[in-house]
Amino acid sequence: MEDLLSNRHIRFYRGGCFIPIRAKPTLKKLVELDERIKPEVIFYTQGRFQFPQFLGPKNKKHGGYFLFQDQLIADIDDWMPDDILRIADSNFVYLAFTGSGFHICVNRPHFQDEEVLSPRLREERATKNNVFLLEKIANDYNVKVDILPEPRHLFKIPHNFKYGNRMVKVWMNEIPSRDELVKLYNGERVDWRTKRKKKPDEKEKQGEIVTCFSNNVLGTRAYVLIAYVSKNRAEKMVEKYGLKASVYVENDIRSYLMDIGVVNRERITRILRKENEGSLKTFRKYRRLFGLLRGDAEVLNMEQTRGISRGHALLLKWKRINVEGDVGSRKVKFICAKIPKR
Numbered sequence: 426m427e428d429l430l431s432n433r434h435i436r437f438y439r440g441g442c443f444i445p446i447r448a449k450p451t452l453k454k455l456v457e458l459d460e461r462i463k464p465e466v467i468f469y470t471q472g473r474f475q476f477p478q479f480l481g482p483k484n485k486k487h488g489g490y491f492l493f494q495d496q497l498i499a500d501i502d503d504w505m506p507d508d509i510l511r512i513a514d515s516n517f518v519y520l521a522f523t524g525s526g527f528h529i530c531v532n533r534p535h536f537q538d539e540e541v542l543s544p545r546l547r548e549e550r551a552t553k554n555n556v557f558l559l560e561k562i563a564n565d566y567n568v569k570v571d572i573l574p575e576p577r578h579l580f581k582i583p584h585n586f587k588y589g590n591r592m593v594k595v596w597m598n599e600i601p602s603r604d605e606l607v608k609l610y611n612g613e614r615v616d617w618r619t620k621r622k623k624k625p626d627e628k629e630k631q632g633e634i635v636t637c638f639s640n641n642v643l644g645t646r647a648y649v650l651i652a653y654v655s656k657n658r659a660e661k662m663v664e665k666y667g668l669k670a671s672v673y674v675e676n677d678i679r680s681y682l683m684d685i686g687v688v689n690r691e692r693i694t695r696i697l698r699k700e701n702e703g704s705l706k707t708f709r710k711y712r713r714l715f716g717l718l719r720g721d722a723e724v725l726n727m728e729q730t731r732g733i734s735r736g737h738a739l740l741l742k743w744k745r746i747n748v749e750g751d752v753g754s755r756k757v758k759f760i761c762a763k764i765p766k767r
Contacts, residue, residue, distance in 0.1 A: 426452050426584060432473035432492060434480040436579055437464035437589065441706035447478040452584070459586040467589035471498045472551065472576020475544075480577060491548035491576060497533040497555060498580045499562050500571040502526035506606035512566040513600045520601070521583045522609055524592035528580055533558065551576050635678065637715040637762050642734045643754035648693050649734050650684040651714040653704050658682075660725060662700055669729035672746065676720030683716055685737040686729050687752045715760065722746060 435446040435455065439462060448454050455467065474480060475490040496518055501508065502525060509527055513520050518530040536554045541547050555574035563570040583595040640651045650671075652662065659673045659682035671684035690712075697705035708714050722744035730749075736757040738750030 429583070430455075430469065432475070432477055433469040434474060434477035434577070434579075435582075436468045437462055438466040438468065439464040441709070443468075443709075445478070445480070450477065455582075456586065459589050462588075464589040467582045467584075467586060468579035469582050470577050471496060471580060472548070491544045491551070493539070493547075494551050494555070494576050495533055496530055497558055498573075499529040499531070499559060500526065500573050500580070501529065501568055502571060503569045504610075506603055506610050508566075508568045509601070509606055510603060512562070512568055513596075518597075519583045520596040521581065522594040523581050528583070529562075530583070531562075548576055635717055635719070635762055637717050637760055638740060639713045639715060639758040639760065640683075640737075641713050641758060642687050642752060643736055643756050643758065645687070645753045647687045647689055647734075647753070648713070649687060649737050650682070650693055650696060651704070651716050652682045652697060652701050653679055653714075654682055654701050656680070658700065662696070663725045666696055669726050670733045670748070671725045671727075672722045672741065672744075673725055674716060674720045674722045676717055678717060680720065681716050682725075683737070685733045685741070685748075685750065687732055687734050715762065718743065 430450040430452065433450055435450045437444040437446065437458070444462065444464070446455075446458065448458070450469070459467070470477070470480070472494045473492045475492050499512070501512075504527060509520070512529055516531065518532060519528075521528040521530070533555075536550070539547050539550045539554070541550070552574045555576075556572060559570050559572050559574060562568070581590055581593055583593065583597075585591055585593055585595075640649050642648060650668065652659070654662065656673050656675065659671075662668060662682060663671050663684075668682075668684040668686065670686045671682060673682050674680060693708060694705065697708060704714060722741065724746060727746070727748060731751055733748065733750045734753050734757075735750035735755045736753060738748045739755055740757055741748055
């Protein structure tokens with residue numbers, strides 16, 4: 426285990442927040458922190474870094490100083506028992522059931538093009554080679570692998586602590602039996618956010634399928650603001666934060682404030698932290714927020730004429746609100762979502 430932890434960035438998850446660990450990652454230290462912090466999940470990076478304690482979000486390539494990656498983790502969420510038996514027959518470091526899917530950790534081959542002095546270039550080339558390896562695993566073993574190539578991507582540590590990772594089951598030097606896999610597949614899966622077992626005969630509540638859109642501004646790394654707040658709070662937010670391209674959408678599922686002025690992730694986070702913790706947790710988890718297409722849209726302020734999202738401006742024409750954008754693509758991401766009955 427100590428070898429697995431060496432030079433990895435460690436992060437705890439508790440109550441909707443990620444907590445970076447700034448201490449040297451040893452099993453003894455993690456056990457102490459597990460007792461003190463009582464996390465739900467404990468993650469680590471698949472890459473190894475000279476200063477792992479300084480790593481930030483994986484989309485911000487600063488800090489950490491990437492050294493190398495000697496192991497690759499294949500994430501398999503859409504699986505059947507035979508899929509796992511097929512891939513587990515290969516030479517793996519460990520196989521872990523994570524509560525819903527599997528992590529297959531394999532030894533990663535050496536790539537000569539990664540022998541460069543620049544840690545950033547080395548990390549970029551490692552990411553590119555990881556894509557190739559994950560696609561090869563998917564093709565060779567005929568399994569559906571989530572392509573998660575970044576050395577900074579977080580995976581659950583293959584170890585059970587008193588509080589963290591209590592749902593993780595690990596096989597190090599053995600292959601699980603088919604009966605064991607069938608039992609897991611038939612319903613003994615655990616949602617690590619609720620720590621509740623899903624029973625085989627448990628039926629999901631019927632819900633409604635709706636079409637919604639993302640607050641990403643396509644073609645950029647920016648966003649528009651969406652906040653799931655009451656209309657009264659939305660009106661106060663417009664004045665408080667100077668939101669000059671905003672509407673309020675009311676419907677019977679989830680009403681929301683949307684301001685289509687293009688801003689960065691940090692501004693979205695600052696606003697949501699002060700105004701709506703639920704929206705902030707969703708944004709941190711999925712890195713986006715959704716708005717429903719249906720509902721009445723009322724203009725709260727439409728003074729801004731530049732620096733607004735083209736795609737979201739075009740979307741507002743669905744409610745006959747004529748505004749032209751000048752940033753990003755003229756598209757938005759549309760998604761079908763199932764809204765459970767309350």
